[in-house]
Amino acid sequence: MIENEFNRRDFLKVLGWGGAAVAVSGCGFTSVQDGVENVVSYVEANEYMIPGIGVYFNSTCAQCDAACGITGKVREGRVLKLEGNAASSINRGRLCGLGQAGVQAHYNPDRVTEPRTGKGEKLDWEKALGQVKEKLTGVSGDEIAFLTGNLSGHLKVLLGNYMDALGSKNHFVYDAVAPAVMRASNKKAYGNEMPALRLDKAKVIVSFGADFLGSWVSPVNFSQQYAQFRKGVNNGGRGVLVQIEPKMTLTGANADRWIPANPGTEGVLALGLINALGAAGVSIPSDIAASVSAYGVERVSKDTGVSAEQIQKLAAVLKERSPSLVIAGGGAEGYAHGSQNAAAVALLNQVLGNVGKTVEAPSVVPFPQLAPTAGGTAGLKAFNDGLAAGKFKVVFTLGANPVYSAPAFMKLADNLKKAAFKVALADAIDETAAQADLVLPLDSAMESWGTVVAEYQAGDAHIGIQQPLMERLYDNTRSAGDILLSLVKQQKADDYKAFEDYYAYLRGAVVQAKGSLGGAGMDDDEFWSTVLSSGMVKTGNASSSLRTSASAVTLPAAAVADAAFPLRLLPYVQPSMRDGRHANLPWLQESPDPLTTIVWDSWVEMHPKTAAKLGIVEGDIVEVTSKSGSIKAQAYIFPGIHPDAVSVPFGNGHTELGRYAKGVGANVFQMLDPVFDQETGELAINETHVKVSKTGKRVIVVKEEGAAGGSQAGKKIAGRLASNNVDLSKEV
Amino acid sequence: MSVSNLLQNWSAVRHTHPVGDAPHAEYKWAMAIDLDACTGCNACSVACYAENNLPAVGKDKFEHGQQMHWMRIERYWDEDGRDMPDQGAQFLPMMCQHCEAAPCETVCPVGATNHTADGLNSQVYNRCVGSRYCSANCPFKVRYFNWYSYPDQEISWPSPMEQQLNPDVTVRTKGVMEKCTFCVQRLTVAKHNARNEGRLVQDGEVQTACQQACPTSAISFGNLVDPASKVAKQWKAQQVELAVDKQAKDEGDDSHEVGEHHSTTKLRGYRIFEELRAYPSVMYLERVRESAV
Ligand code: SF4
Ligand code: SF4
């Protein structure tokens, strides 16, 4: 695909350029003249590469697990910009800011470029891999552990084979900000961990703390659906969004009604709504009705802090407008009773008859061996328990930075020292790689081959293909697939000898299955080039189904407040920073947080009333202390938070990870209290209680918001129309 | 355009817009942004960094108001004195409005910022002398000045980050003003392609970077002269006209003030600061809020 058909060659000749960058926009200096960039010579240019003309390659975004399809614009052998791949049913040509910044992960100046020892000595690959082999000799499978982030596709297959070859069952999957409780509760309620959500078909969405427009599961897909839901394309009129969460997320900021229910009472509110619906004449199975009979409006209002009138209004709207969609997200699941909260929310969906209408059986890739293994914090805990017990002699990490993101109470950094040999597969020296005995430098996502299966498939199930968009920037980095292939060859040379590298392995694997991947009748080369040019393989959907049986939910009694720690800490998963792995991308550091507009720092969000009580003003450096730790950060007075809570974003406070991340802000992971969801064992991230004190220092909060602090100063700048039941689908 | 040419054709270059005597011929680029779809996610802003070689400036310079984001998301709260913003926040993507009668243009002492034939407010970097009058006179505060030579700043493009720079877009030098161009480099390519084929650019053929990234498709962009373009249809349906300073929607409402607008017309389209008669090329569609819940 070539971006413009007019004869650029002539144009370039006239200007006296050959293979150089020309500023079509005309005036000023080109970056080449400025010496900012080099003219790349093309000794052996591919036929389709015309200097000055962009070529586009499809691949898969690796910035989060949503696995959106991307199209990279490549000029003169450099990848310049990513767009969404229009053919991907996940993102349909769109991309989030985090995805856009994928090129900065690639060109990051702080990438690790050579294999190195813990002391920083450079090694060649042969020596580095030789060390691994040597350290594994005489070590039993039980003494080897591999901690990874979520994995899918052939990388997962290879890792599985490697662990089998080593005789180890210790592959732990860790995602610090995963919707792990929701998965488990979905499995129970619907028989499926990740049903398809049809936001576009819902007339009302009630989200209990799911930031689906920001950081939750598949935000680009949900944002598109949200636009249709607002427009009234498939739901017969503009949909209404109600967000229930004590800390306003991006989704809450877009709600028609944002309801800051008391933290942890999401389940109570859900059961209260079921009760209110029953009272309003919605038919509810008698056992369920009986189980919620204790949740009368008054009691629910008292527990949740939501007015009785509001609860009635909400129940009325839910009754009147069907189908609706109720979602439980991080805001509801981060408690000791997170599973029950999520179950109560799922029950509300069932009572409303949404299952099968807006909660659908998902699209599933019919290759279970490639399906993602998605983890949460339970994986980290198991890994850490093993370390603490001194069980592991050799540990590997890939796509996870536990030294940064494990709470201090786990003492993970200390426990890690008990492992004699630690290997980090990393693209930059993060906190975990800094403690490793061997660092194996990874290719960027723009340099690697891979297959990715999204956990949340939308529409056509497919396997995302990741392909290099340009040559390696550094000779001595390798893709995770290549490293794993070399490692597994150390154990089982014969089985893998046909594959020179991971590319050969991947191509072999995909081509071999062409018959079931829509390539029957094509020859191998033809099929493979079709796969590469589309950046994905449509697999067809495996059959899947949902269960609709509802069962009663019991909630625990409300916890008693601790006078020493009067406020609740509600950490915020920022859409661009997530678990902190992207803190080294300057575009994202400089991209204001949508809610507070703060850049390049952490902050402590506090309701104006709470701040007034404590005598805190914007910019005061405050100390937030829990039983397990403390952080210091600037205070930001923020109306979108429950007065009994404070919020600090995850993601900053790195002590490593390069120039853009190191020393910026505070790490809130480390002060979390050891409270776990009782059913799944996931860390309950909203269960930390804190006190806040002033340190006496004050700074100017660096933010986008102007002096007027979010006021339009009486002018009509951002317009708003108050209207009920509008239908925007008739608009152009 | 040379200075002598500029002086000779002063009236043509500096005629007032919008004008009846020289309406836009083939193209008039314009935008519509649906605030009910926009979620404030910032994807557009980051996409603009990637496309247009915008430097990250770092915390200190940001503190001094020297950030260079051509596209920014403004966030507003309701101002009705409630404790809790229980109807959410208001987000507003803000970039150069490509005013037809641009206040920035008339104050430039060297004619570095001009109206183009296809209706853009252009910025000629190598004519700009850095007086910054334009920025002072822009009602929307969307002009960004190069206080530093960013290629020399350690933070912006340390090697190998410079390899990401878009060769179709100039890296600006110290002392010049810059702002949103409606991705003129993309428009140029599309116009060339069309011209070579003896036709006009068709709707959808060219997208701005922000529009292309936007996960909710809140931004539409196109040629207002082409009645078949989505943007022209949107403007027409919302009865927003380029060359008037009072739109159908504003009938009977002289306030131009913030607050809930209870539309009797069912129209959502408006331009910001209409009363200043800058005649912006960007129409916004009001965010809708239901109170039934
Ligand atoms: S949602 Fe995730 S996968 Fe999709 S573009 Fe954003 S970062 Fe990439
Ligand atoms: S990308 Fe779209 S939804 Fe996001 S802030 Fe920009 S205009 Fe709004």
Ligand code: SF4
């Ligand atoms: S928005 Fe500002 S910079 Fe853009 S044309 Fe109008 S006055 Fe000039």
